[in-house]
Amino acid sequence: MIRRNYVNPAPKGLPDGAPRDAVKIDFANRLQRALVNKGWNQSELARRASEKLPRGKTIGRDMVSHYVRGVALPRPAQLEALAKALGVEPSTLLPTSPSAADKLPAADMKALENGNVWLRINQGVPMTKGLLILSILNGQYEAAAELLKSAMAEHDEDK
Secondary structure, eight states: OOOOOOOOOOOOOOOOTTTTTHHHHHHHHHHHHHHHHHOOHHHHHHHHHHSSSSSTOOOHHHHHHHHTTTTTOOOOOHHHHHHHTTOHHHHSSOOSSOOHHHHHHHHHEEEEEOOOOEEOOOOOHHHEEEEEEHHHHOOHHHHHHHHHHHHHHHHHHHH
């Protein structure tokens, strides 16, 4: 049996640069909610969605699992079949605009029980700032110090 790797096309209407992972997670959450609302498991959704596809085409339970876990996005025909099976519009599962990334705050921080914080940054930044942040997070403080000097010099030049 020959295995083929397929790359899902980017959902239409997403703004350039929208993080694909955020879109997958948003789709996964919406699909999971729709499953719960129907009282179905993944196998039931796979069976019912397959009935909405042309003869000989199916959506396997493993593929539904990929969707629910945010690993993959469905192709347009599969999205349509999933939506029909669930009795919703495709845009309910995968809105084209605004994207999930647009709804996330630019940055947020939540306290964890162990005294740490969960930090999320969802914005475009200059390369120097991005490298600086990653250097700090990875404990590379000497590199971070050099990057900070560089960023400060760039900032001073902009004034």
